[in-house]
Amino acid sequence: MNIRFDGKVVAVTGGAMGFGRAICRRFAALGARVFACDLDATQLAEAAAGTSIATARVDLADRAAAAAWIGDVERAAGGPIDVLVHNAGGTLGRAWARIEEAKDPDWDAILAVNLTAAFALCRAAAGGMRKAGRGRIVTISSGAGLQASRTGIQAYTAAKHGLVGLTRQLAAELGPHGITVNSVAPGLQASTPAKARVWAARAEAEKQAVLNTIALRRLGEPDDIADGVIFLASAHARLITGHVLPVNGGRL
Ligand SMILES: NC(=O)c1ccc[n+]([C@@H]2O[C@H](COP(=O)([O-])OP(=O)(O)OC[C@H]3O[C@@H](n4cnc5c(N)ncnc54)[C@H](O)[C@@H]3O)[C@@H](O)[C@H]2O)c1
Structure with a gap:
């Protein structure tokens, strides 16, 4: 497969570290004009260092800020976004608590970035994609x-x-306009320095028990996730929409 994104406008959320950083760098290496946003401006600047990736500090928990960033990207690019990747999210450092003790602010914060931001971003980007008659969205x-x-x-x-549901619904709505909407579902990875420290601190038996639930017996690398995104955003995936692609080494 010879995949290139020369001149394509690619917007990636959560580009500062982990999967997002790998996704941004992969698209940039394939010729795309990459626009990345994140809450963590320092890590984002480090991720973009030595590349042409344009960066912006955005708090995606703020729907208006998420939509404004899409407008900024379109203006800077001089046209609609070709590929939107909503990667920002995660558990935001929150610890597990029994449902009886789960806190409203934790629920709201996690829903805001993982799901509601996707709604705000897709709503803002869809108009330009519809007009262009093409577009790729990967959650x-x-x-x-x-x-x-x-x-x-x-x-x-x-x-x-909810994000998987939104992905499937938007695939149905936007398909007639030449826009595909798919999702990559990663498995567990030590994708960021913080997560690598948590993984390294686990007992060997505990790590092995996790690896035994993975067919390929390894956690994988952020580039494994980036490759899944690249495929779904490429012309090779032109007839694939509403699909969730697990990239997890085979969950047993
Ligand atoms: N690492 C894993 O094991 C794993 C597994 C499955 C899915 N995922 C998903 O993959 C995505 C990336 O995960 P990761 O492990 O690479 O990194 P991560 O989950 O630690 O963080 C993703 C990025 O989102 C950014 N972010 C958080 N809140 C934000 C906000 N309000 N506004 C803007 N940016 C914000 C963070 O700064 C970070 O750069 C997440 O959506 C996560 O849920 C991760």
Whole structure:
């Protein structure tokens, strides 16, 4: 497969670290004009260093700010976004708590970035894509979008299931306009320095028990996720929409 994105306008959320950083760098290496946003301006600047990736600090928990960023990207690019990747999210450092003790602010924060931001971003980007008669949207969901989560965090599982639902619904709505909407569902990865530290601190037996639930017996790398996104955004995936692609080494 010879995949290139020369001149294509690609907007990626959560580009500062982990999967988002790998996704931005992969698109840029394939010729795209990449626009990345994140809450963490320092890590984002580091991610973009030495590349042509344009960066913006955006708090995606603020719907108006999310929509404004899409407008900024379109203005800077001089046209509609070709590929929108909503990757920002995660459990935001929240710990698991029994449902009786789960806190409203934790629920709201996790839903805001993982799900509501996707709604705000897609709503803002859809008009330009519709007019252009083309576009690709890829959401980063999770195994937690398809089944109960290893984290046990209720808000995270609910948000990712919601994100999968939004992905499928928008695929149906936007398909007649030449726009595909798909999701990559990563499995567990030590994708960021913080997550790598947590993984490294786990007992060997505990790590092995997790690896035994993965057919390929490894966690994978952020580039594995980026490759899934690149495929879904490419011409090779032109007839694929409303699909959730697990990239997880085979969950047993
Ligand atoms: N790492 C895993 O094991 C795993 C597994 C399945 C799915 N995922 C999903 O993959 C995506 C990326 O995960 P990751 O592990 O690479 O990184 P992560 O989950 O630690 O963070 C993703 C990025 O989102 C940014 N972000 C958080 N809140 C934000 C906000 N309000 N506004 C703007 N940006 C914000 C963070 O700064 C970070 O750069 C997330 O959606 C996550 O839920 C991760």
